[in-house]
Amino acid sequence: MTAFPLAAAATPALRRDALARRGRRLQYLTIGWNFAECIVAVAAGWLAGSIALVGFGFDSAIEVTSSLAALWRLARDSDEAARERADHRALRVIGVCFLLLAVYVAYEAIAALVARQAPDPSTVGIIVAALSLIVMPTLVHFKRRVASQLASSALEAEARQTRVCAYLSAILVAGLGLNAAMGWWWADPVAALAMMPLIAWEGIEAVRGRTCCD
Numbered sequence: 549m550t551a552f553p554l555a556a557a558a559t560p561a562l563r564r565d566a567l568a569r570r571g572r573r574l575q576y577l578t579i580g581w582n583f584a585e586c587i588v589a590v591a592a593g594w595l596a597g598s599i600a601l602v603g604f605g606f607d608s609a610i611e612v613t614s615s616l617a618a619l620w621r622l623a624r625d626s627d628e629a630a631r632e633r634a635d636h637r638a639l640r641v642i643g644v645c646f647l648l649l650a651v652y653v654a655y656e657a658i659a660a661l662v663a664r665q666a667p668d669p670s671t672v673g674i675i676v677a678a679l680s681l682i683v684m685p686t687l688v689h690f691k692r693r694v695a696s697q698l699a700s701s702a703l704e705a706e707a708r709q710t711r712v713c714a715y716l717s718a719i720l721v722a723g724l725g726l727n728a729a730m731g732w733w734w735a736d737p738v739a740a741l742a743m744m745p746l747i748a749w750e751g752i753e754a755v756r757g758r759t760c761c762d
């Protein structure tokens with residue numbers, strides 16, 4: 549008679565373990581992609597003199613840090629007592645990552661506009677950003693499902709940062725494309741500035757411990 553309640557009680561725990569494993573796999577994929585994206589984007593941006601492209605590469609490095617925080621959170625999911633504390637701490641780390649990115653992008657973009665720096669066209673940068681437009685939304689879809697099912701604010705915030713990366717990809721493609729096709733040198737730093745308000749808002753909300761999961 550007691551076997552059935554025990555089995556029923558074990559089922560949610562087993563389901564959480566499976567979700568946590570799925571979440572870790574998604575984070576490993578994110579780390580691998582963003583590490584490669586960071587190296588390529590920063591190198592291409594440095595060669596082309598593109599602030600937006602370098603900022604995009606820096607965003608990839610920030611995303612790696614956020615994914616590491618999410619992995620740390622997932623590693624503690626089986627411990628119910630530690631789960632909530634880990635969620636709050638990881639959420640604030642991710643929020644700080646957002647804010648660091650916002651400050652960097654704003655500074656570099658304004659400096660480029662003041663100096664009137666014209667980046668060279670970067671085919672590699674456009675290709676990397678275009679590929680990110682495919683990879684990032686796919687990761688966001690599955691990450692948000694895991695975050696929702698585990699009711700984790702930190703994982704939700706990290707998924708939203710991945711979504712921001714997709715937005716940055718779209719802005720970057722537009723900025724680099726306009727520069728390459730029309731010679732609009734200012735499109736690159738303006739595209740970089742367009743990234744900043746969204747990034748800063750997400751960072752402030754995360755540092756406050758607030759996400760849509762709340």
